[in-house]
Amino acid sequence: MKKIYLILLALMMVWSMGTMTGCSFGGGSDASGEEQAPPEIVIAGGEKGTSYSNYAAAVYTEMSDVMEDVKFLTESNSNLVEGLRKVDSKTADITLTQGDLLYYAVNGLYYFNEKKLENLKAMTSCYKVGLQFITMGSFAGTSPADLVGKKILVGEEGSLAAISCGAILQAYGVNEENAEFVYEGAEEAADVLKDGTVDAVFCMGGAPVTSFMKLAITDGIKILPIEGEAADALKAEYPFYLDYTIPAGSYQGQEDDVDTLGVKTMLVVNQDVDEELVYVMTRVLFENEEAVTEANAKGAELNPQKAGEGVVIPFHVGALKYLNEVGVPVRE
DSSP, X not given: OHHHHHHHHHHHHHHOOSEETTEEOOSEEOTTSOEEOOOXXXXXXXXXXXXXXXXXXXXXXXXXXXXXXXXXXXXXOSSHHHHHHHHXXXXXXXXXXXXXXXXXXXXXXXXXSSXXXXXXXXXXXXXXXXXXXXXXXXXXXXSGGGGTTSEEEOOSTTSHHHHHXXXXXXXXXXXXXXXXXXXXXXXXXXXXXXXXSOSEEEEESSSSOHHHHHHHHHTOEEEEOOOHHHHHHHHHHOTTOEEEEEOTTSSTTOOSOEEEEEEEEEEEEETTSOHHHHHHHHHHHHHTHHHHHHHOGGGGGOOGGGTTTTOOSOBOHHHXXXXXXXXXXXXX
């Protein structure tokens, strides 16, 4: 398989002269006999040690292993917002982001209200992140609407979690006038839920959330579903929201599936990255899904048929080329 990609890249280097952002075509000698630098892809890396950076590392490692004639470099950044800004400004070529953040970026909302980003194109969506309202098992309510008058840990102020939590609660008629929002991180969320400091915790993450697994065993927890008219209204207003199911048995004592919402993570590139390079990266990713999964379990969700899920911007022409080859209808 490596030979196929190396042949593609060799052909690309023959017909392409000069340079484009993030990629300097060459490797070997040009017509004058001068040595050419290999193509480069600059990665906007996320905060180290996070689930995002761990997944991204698995993806980029596999690309680098297969695409031996391409040089992958990492441009460090502290968070997902900075990563998108670097790709938009051509400081980097590719980054892993989240569908809601991407929507805010291209529409000039929240972190991007001073300048919306206009140079981003999608490569593919990757895996889902679930949205979960967690309470103690003794909580009498069965819906986020029942959090009126309660204390809710919504996430750090200004975080993606806090923004999503506020929008979802608003759809259920819950706001800061009839409930108390606690703006703190989720590090001690299970503890403050158990000791009664808060009545509910909002989490963004795949189920089960590790920090709540022990609490589910020792004390029992409940997941409030996000479903029905409120969920439909949220999906209509915010196209990055998708259906997400927490399977029965994800937590001790959870006997039934819980329907909620989720968002997709996705790979985004600068619109000027060379078409053939993006084509090959997309192909490598999907044709080496098993290798990515060995490095990170979330790789099992890679599927070209779901490449457009939750994507709110047009696709890069290179990604479109591959997806069209395998018969996937996506947004141009």
